[in-house]
Amino acid sequence: METNKKVYSDSQVVKHYAAYSASLQRPERTIMNLIQPVLQEMRMLDIGVGAGRTTVFFADKVKEYTGIDFSEGMTRACKEKFGNTYPAAVFETVDVRDLSRYADNSFGFVLFSFNGLDNISHEERIVALSEIRRVCAEKGIFCFSSHNLQCLPDFFGIRFRWHPVRFLKSLFARRRLIARNKEQIGKFPEADHVTIFDDVYDFGLHTYYIRPSAQIAQLKKNGFGEVKVFSLNTGEELREQQYEAATDSWLYYLCSKLT
Ligand SMILES: C[S@@+](CC[C@H](N)C(=O)[O-])C[C@H]1O[C@@H](n2cnc3c(N)ncnc32)[C@H](O)[C@@H]1O
Structure with a gap:
């Protein structure tokens, strides 16, 4: 899946993401409303930040904001774009598969939006989940989306x-x-x-797709619980009986670190 890094490092692709209008996807809006009351107490890690689509919604709402991406072009675009607006925000070129520069239990809220997690292999995904769990604070929140096999x-x-x-x-x-x-x-x-x-x-892009039931099992096996699933199409939380019939292109997952 290393060609994925090449794609996201391409200057045209960086430009494409930098041109994205500042908007949240429907489930992101729902989730943001849900966690709004606790956001200001949290240090946030925005993984796969890209050119900062989500930065404008979170950087001034959380206690501390760090955006990371494995594409240097993306983090450079963020620094150029937000250096003046959010001077306290930190942007670093870091791969989710190795978060060793961050201490255990560092972040109350970890976000990996817009299917960034689908750019690595199954084995690497398990490593990434373990790294995310490690840097997540006790009872910290993890939110991400993933392509839906269905x-x-x-x-x-x-x-x-x-x-x-x-x-x-x-x-x-x-x-x-x-x-x-x-x-x-x-x-x-x-x-x-x-x-x-x-x-x-x-x-050039190799993309991981997973069934919602399998995604939930994967999260539980890797130390996350209280999993909620949100539809891309409606933004609403899905009930368990709806998982199997869901054919949204991707789904959002909200869960917390189990201790
Ligand atoms: C579809 S883009 C989304 C960008 C941004 N979050 C947005 O919503 O506009 C996925 C992003 O994840 C980043 N990414 C993919 N795999 C990554 C990895 N292993 N570590 C860090 N970032 C990664 C890519 O470079 C890309 O910027």
Whole structure:
């Protein structure tokens, strides 16, 4: 999955993220409202901060704000953008797989927004979860999103376009996408998680998809509990009976460190 780092270090990709308007995704808004009362007491670690889409919503609401990313271009963009507005905010080039520069129990709130966690392999994800748990304070909050394996049948399906040329192009793109992911497609019905070769950035992105039930089990196994799941489409918390039918492209998870 090292090509993912290459993609996020590309200056055009950094520019793309820097141009994002300051807005939160629906579930992020719901979660922010839920944790608003305790935010000001917390030191926050914003992992995979990118060009700082979430910074504007949190930097002046928390006790201390640190944004990290494994792409130097991204952290540079944050420093340039927020150096004057949030002079106390810290931006560092750090990989989630090695948070050794931060002491145990350092952060009351850890965020890894917009599926950043899906850029590493399954084994590395377990390492990342262990690192996140270590730097998370006692009863600290961890929030992240992850691609939903249950959306993949739609993702690989035919997408109708009214414009005939666009429709033909989309059929051609779908054929390439299927050819690159033949092995994974066969695994959908039984797999808990798969890694897909995404057709954005010329197949440079390899993306992890997981079933919500498997994600919850993974969190519990790695020392997190009180897991809540939020729909990307509605922003609302899903009930347990809704997990299996959820086909949102990604879901948000809110949980706390178990001690
Ligand atoms: C989809 S972008 C989201 C950026 C930003 N959070 C936003 O919402 O606009 C994912 C980000 O995660 C970062 N990322 C991916 N894997 C990472 C890792 N192992 N350690 C730190 N950052 C990582 C990427 O460089 C990228 O900036």
